[in-house]
Amino acid sequence: MKKISIVGIGPGGLDEMTPKARRAIESAEVIAGYNTYIKLVGEIIGGKKIIGRAMMQEVERAQLAIQEALSGRNVAVISSGDAGVYGMAGLVLEMILDLPEKNRPQFEIIAGISAVNAAAAILGAPLMHDFAIISLSDLMTPWELIKKRVYSAAEADFVIALYNPKSKRRINQIIEVQQILLQFRKKNTPVGIVTNAGRENQKKIISTLENFTQEDINMFSLVIIGNSQTFIKENFIITPRGYSI
Amino acid sequence: MKKISIVGIGPGGLDEMTPKARRAIESAEVIAGYNTYIKLVGEIIGGKKIIGRAMMQEVERAQLAIQEALSGRNVAVISSGDAGVYGMAGLVLEMILDLPEKNRPQFEIIAGISAVNAAAAILGAPLMHDFAIISLSDLMTPWELIKKRVYSAAEADFVIALYNPKSKRRINQIIEVQQILLQFRKKNTPVGIVTNAGRENQKKIISTLENFTQEDINMFSLVIIGNSQTFIKENFIITPRGYSI
Numbered sequence: 001m002k003k004i005s006i007v008g009i010g011p012g013g014l015d016e017m018t019p020k021a022r023r024a025i026e027s028a029e030v031i032a033g034y035n036t037y038i039k040l041v042g043e044i045i046g047g048k049k050i051i052g053r054a055m056m057q058e059v060e061r062a063q064l065a066i067q068e069a070l071s072g073r074n075v076a077v078i079s080s081g082d083a084g085v086y087g088m089a090g091l092v093l094e095m096i097l098d099l100p101e102k103n104r105p106q107f108e109i110i111a112g113i114s115a116v117n118a119a120a121a122i123l124g125a126p127l128m129h130d131f132a133i134i135s136l137s138d139l140m141t142p143w144e145l146i147k148k149r150v151y152s153a154a155e156a157d158f159v160i161a162l163y164n165p166k167s168k169r170r171i172n173q174i175i176e177v178q179q180i181l182l183q184f185r186k187k188n189t190p191v192g193i194v195t196n197a198g199r200e201n202q203k204k205i206i207s208t209l210e211n212f213t214q215e216d217i218n219m220f221s222l223v224i225i226g227n228s229q230t231f232i233k234e235n236f237i238i239t240p241r242g243y244s245i
Numbered sequence: 246m247k248k249i250s251i252v253g254i255g256p257g258g259l260d261e262m263t264p265k266a267r268r269a270i271e272s273a274e275v276i277a278g279y280n281t282y283i284k285l286v287g288e289i290i291g292g293k294k295i296i297g298r299a300m301m302q303e304v305e306r307a308q309l310a311i312q313e314a315l316s317g318r319n320v321a322v323i324s325s326g327d328a329g330v331y332g333m334a335g336l337v338l339e340m341i342l343d344l345p346e347k348n349r350p351q352f353e354i355i356a357g358i359s360a361v362n363a364a365a366a367i368l369g370a371p372l373m374h375d376f377a378i379i380s381l382s383d384l385m386t387p388w389e390l391i392k393k394r395v396y397s398a399a400e401a402d403f404v405i406a407l408y409n410p411k412s413k414r415r416i417n418q419i420i421e422v423q424q425i426l427l428q429f430r431k432k433n434t435p436v437g438i439v440t441n442a443g444r445e446n447q448k449k450i451i452s453t454l455e456n457f458t459q460e461d462i463n464m465f466s467l468v469i470i471g472n473s474q475t476f477i478k479e480n481f482i483i484t485p486r487g488y489s490i
Contacts, residue, residue, distance in 0.1 A: 242385030
């Protein structure tokens with residue numbers, strides 16, 4: 001019985017993957033993950049068995065990964081960013097702990113640079129004060145709860161980072177979010193959009209709360225909305241650490 | 246004129262520092278940062294000039310770092326975790342952009358594994374759903390605003406991560422936070438505490454909302470409080486991605 005590593009590969013390039021994550025991938029015989037992520041680490045997975053069919057459900061992929069480990073192979077389950085943030089860590093860990101203790105593979109969770117941290121470094125320093133991370137995907141979360149979180153985060157002046165802000169199918173939610181935020185924050189509140197952070201075709205947009213929904217936003221974008229103290233300086237967004245009081 | 250790199254070194258060990266961050270430190274002639282952080286990267290900074298006196302204020306350290314770069318030396322300003330999360334990124338970036346464009350050093354911000362991501366990987370998978378990051382340090386933020394954020398995050402069922410939860414001087418705030426949270430969440434809500442994540446003397450505690458304030462918490466601890474769906478399984482905390490609705 002071998003080990004299963006649940007690995008956050010960071011934004012994409014090997015240059016932003018930790019040595020610990022890289023070692024886990026290199027020493028694995030089987031790699032499980034979305035095709036997109038598999039391609040990102042293509043350089044270091046030559047010859048390994050891949051569990052990554054595009055249409056495969058996450059539960060099925062996790063099951064296959066665990067079976068591979070139980071069959072005596074080292075397995076790395078990879079997520080982009082941090083596997084513990086909207087990634088595979090929770091599902092795989094739960095499935096492993098559901099097995100009787102004597103039938104479990106060894107396992108470890110390896111943190112990666114999360115998408116929000118990668119995007120923030122590109123935008124400047126927007127996360128220097130308290131912030132809230134919200135996914136706008138309503139596949140597994142009721143939209144009313146997501147809206148409530150946006151309200152609460154807006155009211156308490158959190159910097160807000162939006163994961164999964166928009167997809168081809170889901171285009172109105174970001175507008176609703178904007179309308180909520182405009183009840184609490186000025187129209188010129190800084191908003192940063194980073195698409196494909198740390199990857200080919202990386203794109204950075206500095207905008208405002210009033211205008212950002214007109215920008216190019218897709219499922220590879222991360223959106224960061226400033227708090228009441230955040231300012232734009234040239235092509236950067238900065239949230240000061242202290243509050244002017 | 247040389248480059249100033251604002252570097253997140255990750256939780257501590259070289260094994261969780263990205264190649265990009267390591268290269269910036271290795272190629273710098275001058276390193277600026279707290280003594281604690283300087284020690285963490287001691288292996289790779291032999292012979293370099295250090296700007297890191299313990300009592301030095303952050304503004305003074307940033308000024309000296311920028312002066313060094315303007316004098317023709319490569320400089321790395323280091324923060325543990327991610328420099329963009331309660332670190333040095335905002336201050337240094339603002340000071341650089343305040344200089345006339347022709348008198349500026351080149352600069353870059355390099356993301357690191359943030360403390361919350363490192364702690365989460367140790368605890369299991371507590372951050373799999375929307376979460377709020379709140380620092381309990383009231384040095385530069387009014388305590389009333391911090392409490393308001395705790396209220397809002399509690400009410401909207403965010404997983405909550407607390408930075409700077411407690412220090413020798415500041416011991417009551419965490420109790421107030423607990424009291425607020427108990428108005429919204431069950432007594433047995435999972436709470437994880439990781440002290441010295443990724444460093445020597447790493448300590449992991451799995452507790453509950455009712456009991457966690459009695460645990461050993463200090464300025465090197467990060468506290469993660471689950472949402473209404475979070476559960477403890479053996480010695481791990483898991484927040485499911487989906488909501489049971």
